[in-house]
Amino acid sequence: MLTLTENAQTVVDDLAARADLPEGGGLRISQSTTQPGGLELALTRGPQTSDRVIETGTTPVFVEPAASEQLDQLTLDTAASSAPGGDPAFVLAPQQD
Template sequence: MLTLTENAQSAVDDVATRADLPAGGGLRIARSAVQPGGLELALTPAPESTDQVIQTTGTPVFVDADAADQLDELVLDTAPAPTPDAEPGFVLTPKSV
């Protein structure tokens, strides 16, 4: 199952708060419909019925069933902002053993 670093959880919480996401909403990760092999991240008010729900101490993360295997051994972390005015991004890294 995908795991999150504390930094990633903090960033997800921050984005959800600024977007005024309703209770029960979260960040959804799914396979990209336009970029083969890519992933899409979006804030959603609730998980899809087949989503894997990663419940943490903050905003939950929903993983599309089609992407779950691809993300199973990965960690979601934040990437440094490219410029001082930009928001940090997210990066997936392998779990350390």
């Protein structure tokens, strides 16, 4: 199952707070509908009925079943933005044992 680093969870929590998501809202990861093999991340009011829910902080992460297999054994982390003052970017890395 996908895991999140502390940095990634902090960024997810910050994004959710800035978007003023309601209780139960979170970040949803799904397969891209426009780029084969790609992923889409979006803030949403809640999970779809079949989503896996990852709760490691204040804001949950919802993972679409089709993306869940692709993300198995990976960790969501952040990387510094290349733009001055820009938000960090999300990156995927293999899980560390």
